Amino acid sequence: MPIDPAVAVGARLPDVVHSWDATDVLRYHLALGAGSDPFDPRELRWAYEDGLRVLPTYAALAPSLGMFEPPRLELPGVRADLAAVLHGGQSVVLAGPLPTAGRVRVERTLTRVLDKGGSAVVVVESVAHPADGGEPWWRSTSTLVVRGAGGFGGARGPKAAPWVPDRPADLVVDSATLPQQALLYRLCGDRNPLHADPAFARAAGFPAPVLHGLCTYGVVCKALVGAVLDGDSDRVTGCSARFAGVVYPGEVLRTRAWVGPGGLRAATTVPARDDAPALAEVELTWAG
Template sequence: MAINPDAVGTTGTPVESSWTSKDSLLYAVGIGAGTTDLAFTTENSMNIAQRAYPTQAVVLGDASGAFANIGTFNPAMLVHGEQAITLHRELPVQGSVVTTGEVTAVWDKGKGAVVEVTSRSVAPDGEPMFDKVMSVFIRGEGGFGGERGPSGSRSMPHEGSTPDLEVTLTTREDQALTYRLSGDRNPLHSDPSFAALAGFDRPILHGLCTYGFTGRALLQGLCEGDPARFRSMEGRFSSPVFPGESLTVRMWRDGAGAARFSTHGGDGRVVLDAGRVTFDPA
């Protein structure tokens, strides 16, 4: 098995995909929204129009074709490293997009390889809807003589200071069983036996579910719950989360329309760091 560093710049075949109002409702409850979030969890509440969470973009738009260009590897050795989204408009509760994925970086980290894929999703009429950048670390695929790329250590500029805002949300014991219905059926998040093979005493929460919980907190704390004001979000996964844990998102304003953030598990450890979000000021 070997990673192909020459894959940088290659693209996958554009893929059209769609989602429904029901998909948006399912995603919302998958990231913990409930009876106090009826604009996201119902489609027929009186005088409340349904809306979609901005982070739903992570489960929309198929860019998997780009991975066909990076060579062969054991999927079990792949770990999600970082995730970024940029919204060009408010995400509709139902719609379709055409998505093109591009391999934008392949770094040699010695013990593994980091692969970055950037995808751009446009509406059928060509209007940009959202972009995503994801990086994955593939253990055992380094050492091919490529560039190491940027350092993985990025300290928070406000680390150690009191956050301007702090929001705590609690995941359910069965959170992963709901979230998996939005597309990621990896048994690591549902099957105790499979989780044990990976070294965990029970299934862990999807990293992108933690990302969604974090997005909910940012939307609440910085955008007064209005997804039309949410512009972009990026962060790095730094520790697994177990269903049932509370998640505390700490936010430091970074000028008008921007903030830094980190997400912490129930014991205070950092589970999502190097976070940055942009939004339209009120």
């Protein structure tokens, strides 16, 4: 049985001990397209160690380490071919700005397994503690969609009503991606061949390798932090999104945002494909 909720729900995954320094942060930011204008001081905040800031979405990397080892997804009570697995959503809540160097121990727990009929949804909650002790630096939630694994008799889960804005967007931001964007992003740790191997992608039902959901998540967060907070990522307290559709490397993303006190809501589409959804239910919150 590929999905066994009795085994999965409540299971602890092995802790991840993750260390990083400025080189890791720079690699991550460059994999998101940072430095596209190397003469722009706001871009150099992400691409040069002098005055380096850390995007909050960097915190989503550590919890995913070891979960996507080709060729299968192997979790307690969950077994699936990686070709059937998509990242369904991600959220990060920060206790404060991320440092440019650090070491954390990430505790990970499978908290929900939902039966959506044609697919299964697996939710992993993570808490990152400083390796030398102390209060958590961040908490995150990763949602995985396993296509074709539904029908195991589990709970379907609540269906939330979609948020519908009541006015035109306050801002619209376009973000270019590179044809080699997924190949660059793989250097951050996710080596799923779905993002690199054309034959593997076709076997999974896609015409070409797709961009990592977490890469799209980071690209959009970077664009919004630049547009609304003038690149001051230290103010960000949280970022979440649901991955609503695939993005192919080289496509331009268009993000429409509705700004309120201390935060915004947004949605990202691909204009070249009739505004096909990419990210939905994007939320960015900040302090100050």
